[in-house]
Amino acid sequence: MAWKAGRTLLLAGVFAVALGPDAALAQRRVRISSVEITPAEAAVVVGQQQVFFAVAYDASNNPAATATFTFTTGNVRVARVNADGVATGINPGTTIITARTGAGAAAKSASATLTVVGVAGGLVASRSRVGLGVGERYPVSVQLLDERRQPIGPATGLRWTSSNDSVARYAGGQVQGLAPGWARLTARTPWDSTVSVEVFVALPILVSAQRGGRWDLYAMTADSAPRFWPMTSDAAVELEPAWAPDLTRIAYVTAPPERPTSTELYVANADGSESRRVTNDSAIVSSPVFVRPAGNQIVYQSNRGGRAQLYAINLDGTGRRQLTGGASPNTQPDVSPDGSRVLFVSLRQFEGSQRTYDIWQMNMDGTGERRLTTSPQHEDSPQYASDGRSFYFLRFGSGSPPTRRLYRQSLTDSAVALPVTPVGLWVRAFSVSADGSLIILTVLEAIRGVGDVPRVVLFEPASGLMTPVRVGPGEHLVGPVFLPAAPAPR
Numbered sequence: 001m002a003w004k005a006g007r008t009l010l011l012a013g014v015f016a017v018a019l020g021p022d023a024a025l026a027q028r029r030v031r032i033s034s035v036e037i038t039p040a041e042a043a044v045v046v047g048q049q050q051v052f053f054a055v056a057y058d059a060s061n062n063p064a065a066t067a068t069f070t071f072t073t074g075n076v077r078v079a080r081v082n083a084d085g086v087a088t089g090i091n092p093g094t095t096i097i098t099a100r101t102g103a104g105a106a107a108k109s110a111s112a113t114l115t116v117v118g119v120a121g122g123l124v125a126s127r128s129r130v131g132l133g134v135g136e137r138y139p140v141s142v143q144l145l146d147e148r149r150q151p152i153g154p155a156t157g158l159r160w161t162s163s164n165d166s167v168a169r170y171a172g173g174q175v176q177g178l179a180p181g182w183a184r185l186t187a188r189t190p191w192d193s194t195v196s197v198e199v200f201v202a203l204p205i206l207v208s209a210q211r212g213g214r215w216d217l218y219a220m221t222a223d224s225a226p227r228f229w230p231m232t233s234d235a236a237v238e239l240e241p242a243w244a245p246d247l248t249r250i251a252y253v254t255a256p257p258e259r260p261t262s263t264e265l266y267v268a269n270a271d272g273s274e275s276r277r278v279t280n281d282s283a284i285v286s287s288p289v290f291v292r293p294a295g296n297q298i299v300y301q302s303n304r305g306g307r308a309q310l311y312a313i314n315l316d317g318t319g320r321r322q323l324t325g326g327a328s329p330n331t332q333p334d335v336s337p338d339g340s341r342v343l344f345v346s347l348r349q350f351e352g353s354q355r356t357y358d359i360w361q362m363n364m365d366g367t368g369e370r371r372l373t374t375s376p377q378h379e380d381s382p383q384y385a386s387d388g389r390s391f392y393f394l395r396f397g398s399g400s401p402p403t404r405r406l407y408r409q410s411l412t413d414s415a416v417a418l419p420v421t422p423v424g425l426w427v428r429a430f431s432v433s434a435d436g437s438l439i440i441l442t443v444l445e446a447i448r449g450v451g452d453v454p455r456v457v458l459f460e461p462a463s464g465l466m467t468p469v470r471v472g473p474g475e476h477l478v479g480p481v482f483l484p485a486a487p488a489p490r
Contacts, residue, residue: 030064032056037099037110043144043153044089045120052085054099067101089116115152121145123195131200131247137174139489158187168199177201180229182271200248200270206241207480224467231272242288245295246487251288278317287332292339299333323366334383343382434485
């Protein structure tokens with residue numbers, strides 16, 4: 001469009017001069033209703049420049065192509081601004097840059113804040129680590145720091161580069177995930193200050209898989225013939241993977257080569273790199289889950305005291321605390337989206353009933369235990385729904401053939417559990433996609449002469465459609481989990 005092609009002259013306020021007196025006459029016939037200036041705030045170093053753009057809108061909110069602007073600065077000792085909207089930092093301080101069009105009572109204006117520093121203290125990005133799925137985007141901004149390393153305003157005029165632009169790149173204010181892997185995105189100012197952002201891009205499902213005779217962790221696509229992307233490659237058996245809330249780390253359990261009869265908790269980057277052991281207990285550790293939304297702790301199950309109980313621990317292995325105790329085993333934790341509560345399974349007996357595995361909820365500090373399921377059947381594998389107001393779980397059922405169904409239940413006191421999967425299906429494990437539209441199930445299928453064989457299917461609860469996930473000969477999948485929703489920008 002002609003307006004876009006000439007916006008540098010237009011926004012700088014010289015368009016009318018270029019067109020002559022006819023443009024000025026046309027402007028008088030257009031009633032300007034509002035003015036917009038961008039950026040709304042910016043920061044520069046003394047001697048550096050920042051360009052401000054202004055647009056006028058008519059009563060119909062359309063750009064007024066004939067508007068001309070005058071740019072002024074509130075403090076000429078801090079910065080000066082020319083007719084083209086180019087501001088130059090003179091001395092440290094803050095000033096207001098104003099773009100004005102029209103005259104008298106009809107004049108309209110908009111203002112922006114410009115901060116000038118004598119010596120830049122560097123840059124800081126809104127996130128130093130970003131995790132996202134293939135095809136997803138996430139906004140990242142950069143602030144300029146003053147001499148005391150305090151943010152003073154958005155850094156502008158940045159040039160972004162990527163260490164691997166086939167994995168991730170920066171465009172339009174957002175990090176874009178293109179392929180699974182890791183990339184470092186670096187922003188550079190005109191005066192050569194830099195800041196970097198680590199980006200981890202993942203496929204939608206994380207799984208422990210036996211491929212090539214070894215059990216390792218893989219990311220995989222959510223379709224009937226999945227593509228696999230390796231995340232670990234060693235002699236140990238890695239199981240029960242879990243995603244961090246910011247999608248930049250994973251947790252899992254593995255049997256250390258020196259103690260194959262026990263399992264320990266490990267944490268790694270979301271691409272499987274830089275793995276480190278978190279526990280060292282010579283015990284059976286399982287069911288790790290990150291504490292949301294910060295992701296700086298993990299809740300897990302361990303029999304280190306002789307009976308399975310729940311613990312919380314920092315990612316570096318410090319600060320461990322026991323959350324449950326007593327004579328009852330407590331297992332299979334999940335943490336609520338807001339990080340305030342924990343679902344778990346407990347085997348307890350109540351008067352007039354036999355011992356059963358039920359779903360319980362407690363506060364994150366271990367207080368306020370409350371029983372959520374009361375049926376005589378065994379229930380396990382609780383998982384919060386993404387809305388935090390309901391949860392999923394598995395319940396054993398009688399009949400022939402025996403069934404183990406997936407249910408969903410509200411967290412209200414008078415809740416009724418509603419079945420999700422059909423009768424006759426034995427569900428061994430499950431994971432629900434972030435939007436709830438797809439569930440990956442591990443089911444047991446009875447094969448004559450062989451017995452119960454686990455297989456993985458993709459289940460659409462809205463339609464009931466089940467799609468088997470095919471793997472190669474001798475390959476097996478265990479405990480696939482969906483990538484959670486990307487964290488909210490901050």
